[in-house]
Amino acid sequence: MIKRFTMLLLLLVLGALFPGSALADDGPTVESNAVAIDTVWVLICAYLVFLMHAGFSLVEAGFTRAKNTVNIMMKNLLTISLGMILFFVIGFALAFGGDANGFIGIKGFALSDIADLDFGIPTYGFWFFQAVFCATAATIVSGAVAERIKFIAYVLFTVVITAFIYPVVVHWVWNGDGWLAQKGFIDFAGSTVVHGVGGWSALVGAWLLGARIGKYGKNGEIRAIPGHNIALGTLGTLLLWLGWFGFNPGSTLSGTTADIALIATTTMLAASAGTVGAMIVTWMRHGKPDLALTLNGALGGLVGITAGCAAVSPIGAIVIGLISGIILPLSVAFFDRVLKIDDPVGAISVHGVCGLFGTLAVGLFAVDGGLFYGGGVAQLAVQATGVVAVLAWSLVLGFVAFKVIGLIVGLRVSPEEEMEGLDIGEHGMEAYGDFMLRSSGVPGLMGINREQVTI
Amino acid sequence: MIKRFTMLLLLLVLGALFPGSALADDGPTVESNAVAIDTVWVLICAYLVFLMHAGFSLVEAGFTRAKNTVNIMMKNLLTISLGMILFFVIGFALAFGGDANGFIGIKGFALSDIADLDFGIPTYGFWFFQAVFCATAATIVSGAVAERIKFIAYVLFTVVITAFIYPVVVHWVWNGDGWLAQKGFIDFAGSTVVHGVGGWSALVGAWLLGARIGKYGKNGEIRAIPGHNIALGTLGTLLLWLGWFGFNPGSTLSGTTADIALIATTTMLAASAGTVGAMIVTWMRHGKPDLALTLNGALGGLVGITAGCAAVSPIGAIVIGLISGIILPLSVAFFDRVLKIDDPVGAISVHGVCGLFGTLAVGLFAVDGGLFYGGGVAQLAVQATGVVAVLAWSLVLGFVAFKVIGLIVGLRVSPEEEMEGLDIGEHGMEAYGDFMLRSSGVPGLMGINREQVTI
Amino acid sequence: MIKRFTMLLLLLVLGALFPGSALADDGPTVESNAVAIDTVWVLICAYLVFLMHAGFSLVEAGFTRAKNTVNIMMKNLLTISLGMILFFVIGFALAFGGDANGFIGIKGFALSDIADLDFGIPTYGFWFFQAVFCATAATIVSGAVAERIKFIAYVLFTVVITAFIYPVVVHWVWNGDGWLAQKGFIDFAGSTVVHGVGGWSALVGAWLLGARIGKYGKNGEIRAIPGHNIALGTLGTLLLWLGWFGFNPGSTLSGTTADIALIATTTMLAASAGTVGAMIVTWMRHGKPDLALTLNGALGGLVGITAGCAAVSPIGAIVIGLISGIILPLSVAFFDRVLKIDDPVGAISVHGVCGLFGTLAVGLFAVDGGLFYGGGVAQLAVQATGVVAVLAWSLVLGFVAFKVIGLIVGLRVSPEEEMEGLDIGEHGMEAYGDFMLRSSGVPGLMGINREQVTI
Amino acid sequence: MLKIEAIIRPGVLEDIKEGLAKFGIHGMTVSQVMGCGLQKGRTEVYRGTEYSINLLPKVKIEIIIADKHLDGVTDVVTKVARTGEIGDGKIFVSRMEDAIRIRTGEKGESAL
Amino acid sequence: MLKIEAIIRPGVLEDIKEGLAKFGIHGMTVSQVMGCGLQKGRTEVYRGTEYSINLLPKVKIEIIIADKHLDGVTDVVTKVARTGEIGDGKIFVSRMEDAIRIRTGEKGESAL
Amino acid sequence: MLKIEAIIRPGVLEDIKEGLAKFGIHGMTVSQVMGCGLQKGRTEVYRGTEYSINLLPKVKIEIIIADKHLDGVTDVVTKVARTGEIGDGKIFVSRMEDAIRIRTGEKGESAL
Numbered sequence A, B, C: 001m002i003k004r005f006t007m008l009l010l011l012l013v014l015g016a017l018f019p020g021s022a023l024a025d026d027g028p029t030v031e032s033n034a035v036a037i038d039t040v041w042v043l044i045c046a047y048l049v050f051l052m053h054a055g056f057s058l059v060e061a062g063f064t065r066a067k068n069t070v071n072i073m074m075k076n077l078l079t080i081s082l083g084m085i086l087f088f089v090i091g092f093a094l095a096f097g098g099d100a101n102g103f104i105g106i107k108g109f110a111l112s113d114i115a116d117l118d119f120g121i122p123t124y125g126f127w128f129f130q131a132v133f134c135a136t137a138a139t140i141v142s143g144a145v146a147e148r149i150k151f152i153a154y155v156l157f158t159v160v161i162t163a164f165i166y167p168v169v170v171h172w173v174w175n176g177d178g179w180l181a182q183k184g185f186i187d188f189a190g191s192t193v194v195h196g197v198g199g200w201s202a203l204v205g206a207w208l209l210g211a212r213i214g215k216y217g218k219n220g221e222i223r224a225i226p227g228h229n230i231a232l233g234t235l236g237t238l239l240l241w242l243g244w245f246g247f248n249p250g251s252t253l254s255g256t257t258a259d260i261a262l263i264a265t266t267t268m269l270a271a272s273a274g275t276v277g278a279m280i281v282t283w284m285r286h287g288k289p290d291l292a293l294t295l296n297g298a299l300g301g302l303v304g305i306t307a308g309c310a311a312v313s314p315i316g317a318i319v320i321g322l323i324s325g326i327i328l329p330l331s332v333a334f335f336d337r338v339l340k341i342d343d344p345v346g347a348i349s350v351h352g353v354c355g356l357f358g359t360l361a362v363g364l365f366a367v368d369g370g371l372f373y374g375g376g377v378a379q380l381a382v383q384a385t386g387v388v389a390v391l392a393w394s395l396v397l398g399f400v401a402f403k404v405i406g407l408i409v410g411l412r413v414s415p416e417e418e419m420e421g422l423d424i425g426e427h428g429m430e431a432y433g434d435f436m437l438r439s440s441g442v443p444g445l446m447g448i449n450r451e452q453v454t455i
Numbered sequence D, E, F: 001m002l003k004i005e006a007i008i009r010p011g012v013l014e015d016i017k018e019g020l021a022k023f024g025i026h027g028m029t030v031s032q033v034m035g036c037g038l039q040k041g042r043t044e045v046y047r048g049t050e051y052s053i054n055l056l057p058k059v060k061i062e063i064i065i066a067d068k069h070l071d072g073v074t075d076v077v078t079k080v081a082r083t084g085e086i087g088d089g090k091i092f093v094s095r096m097e098d099a100i101r102i103r104t105g106e107k108g109e110s111a112l
Ligand SMILES: Nc1ncnc2c1ncn2[C@@H]1O[C@H](COP(=O)(O)OP(=O)(O)O)[C@@H](O)[C@H]1O
Pocket: D007, D034, D035, D036, D037, D038, D039, D056, D058, D085, D086, D087, D088, D089, D090, E026, E027, E028, E029, E030, E062, E063, E064, E065, E101, E102, E103, E104, E112
């Protein structure tokens, strides 16, 4: 994470951290203008990251069944709301409030007591950007556990991940004193910090919950449970793609660096290559290009480039994106068919697996220090350390959290509720009141006209 | 064609309200850069506010029936288009073109003759921002009168509100010479100016039109008329939320103040708290968290913080948001059950009631002058004056306007048209040609399978 | 195309074209701030243009049938992905990489070897902006050929247009050395360069493919094939409208000019006037205001103002928008009824015809040089030259490309596939698995309940 | 045992249900259909092309009853569904051989 | 009085309506159904899993007619709906006891 | 020739199809209906107003069979569709006069 310290003064007058209204009489200076540019840039990028929540909502809803749409929307809405408040009260402090042994922050709860900290831009701006990131990590889980998790259990897990699991990892990597930061671990915008944490937590959740009723036949045959609104799913993916232009270039925390243009470019090219890569794989496997996996491929490319977006060349970005796009459908098949972990929207593969690959890829493709650019294996080793540490942390913490939550409130809705749909069961309403729907979810068959065949 | 911000003078050469092409050779200065940052910020924020129209469209469409979707989209489209042109030709002049007795502006029709006015940024930029605000106020009405108002009647009301009702209130509050501005009334981004005007006009409209057929039973029992697309309604709410990051922080009209970061933060926290507040209330009332009202709660929190977003602390914002979110479902129930005013999307409660609360809350929570911060009741009294004045103005003007329009063209479509849907009646087309819909609107029952019960 | 040369040094250190990380120690300067503002502005505008792809996807999907939704989404996704990669590898070089006879660029393939070129902002930023433009031109074609073109044929055409047809035209007009640029041809943001190329290519494609089955009866009667999701179509139009605020004001390539405010204003007013114009025409023709054509009218107004957005006055913009909006439904009727070219979404009329009008309109309405402002016919003549040249180029190249592609892979899917829908045929999946659809496409009738009548 | 099939306008269903409850009839099966008859369709416009729709949405109710309820049921339906305007719908009566309640296996009238 | 139930491919409906008009038959009720028979389904893929769909969309037309129209109606339907390929559909004929026109209360054949 | 109409819960269709295949019965027509009977509906809430839904989604299967298959078919359906809880559904049997295969013009039982 890049931070620049260009300001001479930090005036904490109700958010006026640089020559603002309070100092208007003095007029702008070169330095205040630079900070203003940085602030404007970071806020706008944060807005784009916020928009990713709309993207997540649509992707998750689109790729699941109509009878669970209300529930998915509610989960996403809660993730943002609760995530913001918790990250304000607790999470930010653990992530950025000073340091204890490189492991965790210790002050700044509710943003109090941090007048001494300088984030280059007004603290509220910095908080805002980090807060929308936090909610992103949490929301990744939502997709993997969709269509069967109890709403209250999901809410509780969101509390744990936004208030503790995620902020700690942020501290390790993005707080200068964090132990992974000290080792030189490069994860510019969060292939591992955000997507790894989200993806591996999603893995634990999906695994502990078990598959949706009907996903696997009595004899283990794999069945498709098609999503109900591919138009919205596509829109969601495009909104996520757009949001990534805030996610990655915004992670400079500065608009006064030319890096933002490079990062936007590597991000765009990796996403494009991921799309093409996934499309080609599905085309070859099934004789037809598959939209659902191709959309996942775009996201895979984006997750893949996130760690190295500022460190690799455009051509490196294309290669990373392409490989992510190729890995994606294979990973989806692996979890679906080999491990039989039911992940309705592919969250584990998109965020966990492509995030893992992308983080390692920095060790290979970094123009400065990457193996392929003559930099040896040192960086790669550091990258592997970071990946493994975060993976272990997320799996263990996630496991404990889900287990405890399961004990307290139970993880999974009843089979009757699952079949009728969580919209009725958890929220007492339907998403599409005026539309005739094909028969609602039933064991073994999502519609009256489906008979799945394993291939 | 390129003009740079290089001077302190404002030259009016076809839109070049400050340093124009002639001075390009002089290169940028600190001052011109500051103006450029402000201009870029205001434009981008205005774009986000524009996006709120997509949000409004989706919320309104999603929470009404499929048979009225085309009509709702058409109304929203018209509101923007007509609103822009009218605000250009008339509205801006009444709002910002000089002053007559603190009540109304008197020049600047079609932006002519205002070379002497300085808005800190290029006049076109200032106009643009104010214009998208204007359309926002107008569009609020659309939701409350949905599913029964004649298209032509709605168009005529849009003319009145964008050309007169709203601009006059803007003059009172946001033009330095306005009588409420002079009193020290604080409504930073328009809890009252925008949302109050919209919400109270909506109240008049919904009341004069009467309830939709089937909303209230023969014996006065209250019936639910579920919306047809909660997925789009949720997306719309998220787009509105995003747009608010332009609405509030953009109202600084400057990107070179640290206030923008504070305002983004208070806005985010209030929205989050509003969401949580409304969810908890519905959960307690019905045993299940209700998505429709929770979405409204997010908007309620946003409307609530709009007046005080720059004046309160983050914790103040959380409290204001939370209270707004709690008020919201109660207000919805009050209008629905006690007053029996049929407001399909909750516009009156979201914009009118939460806007009223938010404006008063400034008198309580303003760090500088609020009652809770030892500032006494002076500010609160001013806030109350403003709230009452705008309420009275909007109700009276709205009443007169709707009555006159009703006399000229009639307000309400025929019962047959209402039952068949306004899409066919007003526009001759359907929104979802390929989908099987549950039976189209019929008195007393919106679907073949509904039987409402009062609680 | 406007280029500014403010930098003294070009440091090609991995994209750091101005005081960025490499020079952070030196601190910001007035000049570096100005470049930073420009870069931030261009990137954000480019993001908005990227969002237009979501807009295009929704408009195209919304105004066609549910059975082709997956195919349309896949096409749009591919257009972006492939377009980006090809514009990186080839297109950019042909457009901006030096010059050969004013006709074509000759270097800069994969952005290599262009350290000597200065685009005012970091080259990656400039590339990024141009790349999203390129994909826009390509995607216009998608709508006109929808519901019948083979996926592979569309992919191949996308390769040709993004790698060759479009970049060459860009070179003519937006590269300072291009022959049309030299003549003084004004097409500020691409009424002709982008929309003309897209629209005329669309015309060739739609004409060569022939009409969709059922569009014209045995006796030549014209039939309606209603779109399946007008809500999404409206959202798409609003997203396009929003994207245009990046498209036009971003084409300054600079945020440090007051022009951005003027351009945003002319763009907004023209879109509004286009909406109103189209609505009035349809209201007069059919007795009811038609949403589908009114949405097209908004886009027509936007396309119309694109060429002259920086050259005309706000009132000029209203007139241009209004005329575009009036032309639009007439043009749609002309292609549909007279030429019997089946263009499901009106792409030819919106982009081709309104783009043509808008480009010519610069010769009439340009405050500086326009006929109506006493500038004589000189500019108009130049505008006509440019329009004709690009029209001829696009028609001829498009014709050759489609013909060759037709020979290699065939252009059109089988009638059986067309009737069943391209989603199943080309991609093996459905877009709306949980919804009951009215009967799937059948010759002569799109639903079981439709009987079209010519008027 | 008889089957009553009534093709009615959407929206009168609830009243019919109430009416039948008097006879102790609670079971019925409802589906959405499109109908044409004497009733005229409507005209729509799409992108400037007008077209007429002549199948209109109707609701079909199927009720299997014991013979003795025939008049009662048809009376209720007729009364509730009649507006007197074209498009009110029709009732068709046919004979059923048997009925089986899946849950219990009961047959005949006791299965209704 | 007879009921003709024809299960046909979507899309031939308009021609059938025209054909029946010759006999003065205008009333009919149409619904969307899914059918299986000899016709094979199709294969779809979702996220890498293939599955077959073996219920295909069909249209069901119900026409209640006087006995004398039986041959005329079945002829029209058969002619219009036949493509000669598997999946053309079937016509089923059954006897109706009565018909009532709700609007007027007319009974029997005059209610059709 | 008999028509078996079974109103069942959604989701047991595939098993019924398999069961019928034993008798060589492949043809059937399926539609989505809403039903009410002894089964209670459910309560939903919308914007603070509760309301009950008492028509529940069911699947209707229509199978035209030769008389001899009656017991076999009803047995299969009963067995597969029975959960023992209210709402399992019903089977109705009625007589058909004739069947025509549109593709070939075959009539009677050979058309099934
Ligand atoms: N002969 C028929 N066979 C099947 N359905 C019919 C027949 N006649 C009418 N219907 C159904 O009844 C509905 C109402 O018929 P219509 O003639 O419009 O009403 P009415 O004559 O009672 O005013 C039609 O829409 C159609 O669904």
